[in-house]
Amino acid sequence: MKLKVDQQADALYxxxxxxxAARSEEASPGxxxxxxxxxxxxxxxxxxLSKRAxxxxxRKLLFETIPEFA
Structure with missing residues (x-):
């Protein structure tokens, strides 16, 4: 899994x-x-991205893993 932030395009992928990818679909605007x-x-x-957040x-994105319950 990779996360790419393109500040010039104001987008996150x-x-x-x-x-x-064989096809793309806009699930909701943007x-x-x-x-x-x-x-x-x-x-x-x-x-x-800048309007959404x-x-x-x-540069300070935080990734969090939720522990599994046994």
């Missing part, structure tokens, strides 16, 4: 799989899902 040829989501793009410092 989350790569879920290295499989190539949220684009990329699908592989087996219809699995392989990437998520979020446009207008004003004041957020993208």
């Amino acid at each position: 989350l790569t879920l799989s290295e499989a190539p 949220i684009i899902l990329d699908y592989d040829d087996q219809d699995r989501v392989v990437g998520i793009e979020m446009l207008y 004003p004041g957020v410092e993208v």
Whole structure:
């Protein structure tokens, strides 16, 4: 899994799989899902990042893993 922030494009892209995208679909305004040829989501793009998260410092992203319950 990879996360790429393009400040010039004001966009964030989350790569879920290295499989190539066969098609894309705008799930809601500015949220684009990329699908592989087996219809699995392989990437998520979020446009207008600065408007969606004003004041957020993208260089200080925090990743959190929720522990599993036995």
